[in-house]
Amino acid sequence: MLMEFAIATIIRSAKFxxxxxxxxxxxxxxxxxxxxxxxxxxKTLNVITSLSSSDPMYAGLVRFKxxxxxxxxxxxxxxxxxxxxxxxDSDMLEQAILGANVAVxxxxxxLAVYQHELGILGAPYLVQNQAQLKQLTRSALFQSxxxxxxxxxxxHIFSFNWWQGARHLLTQHAVVEPADLAGIRxxxxxxxxxxxxxxxxxxxxxxxxxxxVYSGLQQQVIDAAEAQFTGxxxxxxxxxxxxxxxxxxxxxxxxxxxxESWFQSLSPAQQQVISQAAVTAGEYASQQVRQAEAxxxxxxxxxxxxxSTPDISRFEQVTKxxxxxxxxxxxxxxxxxYLTGSDQ
Numbered sequence: 001m002l003m004e005f006a007i008a009t010i011i012r013s014a015k016f017x018x019x020x021x022x023x024x025x026x027x028x029x030x031x032x033x034x035x036x037x038x039x040x041x042x043k044t045l046n047v048i049t050s051l052s053s054s055d056p057m058y059a060g061l062v063r064f065k066x067x068x069x070x071x072x073x074x075x076x077x078x079x080x081x082x083x084x085x086x087x088x089d090s091d092m093l094e095q096a097i098l099g100a101n102v103a104v105x106x107x108x109x110x111l112a113v114y115q116h117e118l119g120i121l122g123a124p125y126l127v128q129n130q131a132q133l134k135q136l137t138r139s140a141l142f143q144s145x146x147x148x149x150x151x152x153x154x155x156h157i158f159s160f161n162w163w164q165g166a167r168h169l170l171t172q173h174a175v176v177e178p179a180d181l182a183g184i185r186x187x188x189x190x191x192x193x194x195x196x197x198x199x200x201x202x203x204x205x206x207x208x209x210x211x212x213v214y215s216g217l218q219q220q221v222i223d224a225a226e227a228q229f230t231g232x233x234x235x236x237x238x239x240x241x242x243x244x245x246x247x248x249x250x251x252x253x254x255x256x257x258x259x260e261s262w263f264q265s266l267s268p269a270q271q272q273v274i275s276q277a278a279v280t281a282g283e284y285a286s287q288q289v290r291q292a293e294a295x296x297x298x299x300x301x302x303x304x305x306x307x308s309t310p311d312i313s314r315f316e317q318v319t320k321x322x323x324x325x326x327x328x329x330x331x332x333x334x335x336x337x338y339l340t341g342s343d344q
Contacts, residue, residue: 048103051231072269084211088209093155097114108255122189124322164231168232168249169181170225170227181202181224245310
């Protein structure tokens with residue numbers, strides 16, 4: 001029954017939310033699902049990402065697949081689809097809510113639509129480094145948000161430790177201060193916390209699917225973008241921008257998120273396998289990011305990209321009102337109190 005439902009949701013998503021080419025591809029996937037042995041297909045999780053196979057997150061997903069299939073002794077199977085082949089991240093979250101056997105890497109900004117508190121994870125300059133972010137996402141405070149997400153939206157966070165790096169500005173000219181971003185159409189994720197952050201920094205936020213950023217810059221649909229080093233390198237954005245300004249305005253961390261009802265359909269042993277594999281794979285992916293960042297920055301410079309670091313305090317100052325605008329002021333104080341207390 002779950003198999004038929006998963007197939008139906010993929011068809012609906014492909015038919016109404018995707019261009020014709022993706023619709024055709026979606027039908028091919030459906031045929032593959034139908035051809036799979038029922039016993040295996042019922043326990044198959046399809047993991048979708050907008051990123052390319054060169055991104056460290058993909059390496060993490062491959063590790064997730066290996067861990068799950070080995071530890072479950074074949075009772076669970078993982079299929080990975082890159083480049084938004086079956087739809088964008090938001091579409092896949094909606095499919096997961098409906099009970100489809102899909103999972104996606106989603107940041108707090110996207111999840112805030114379903115559970116408000118999670119959005120603060122994508123707020124500007126919330127933490128100074130990955131260590132603090134890791135500390136927060138392992139806390140009882142974070143777990144309370146995850147529990148609410150499962151109860152209210154039907155989304156289950158398998159793990160939330162997939163650190164993708166600090167986000168920086170990708171432009172066609174040098175950026176020294178926020179005023180330099182006036183009138184610049186900057187691509188961002190279509191979530192309130194991201195939109196408000198980019199607007200506060202001085203640019204005009206322009207939500208656009210990640211798969212469309214390269215062509216958007218190339219065709220001047222947008223003037224600029226913001227991304228982490230691994231993301232900009234994997235998408236080859238260095239071919240269509242000339243400057244990278246290291247603002248580090250957001251420490252991007254994502255979770256592997258799927259259907260709560262699908263997760264609860266598993267045996268306790270299978271649930272443990274999925275959860276532990278997600279943590280292991282997230283740590284592995286994050287390690288790959290740390291190792292890649294310095295090399296990517298050097299490669300960007302070698303490609304002729306001007307990489308600079310501005311006075312960060314100017315950007316911190318102009319983005320402070322974001323917390324008040326999105327009703328995160330009290331939560332910000334709670335988070336900072338927790339982090340400060342834990343450091344002592």
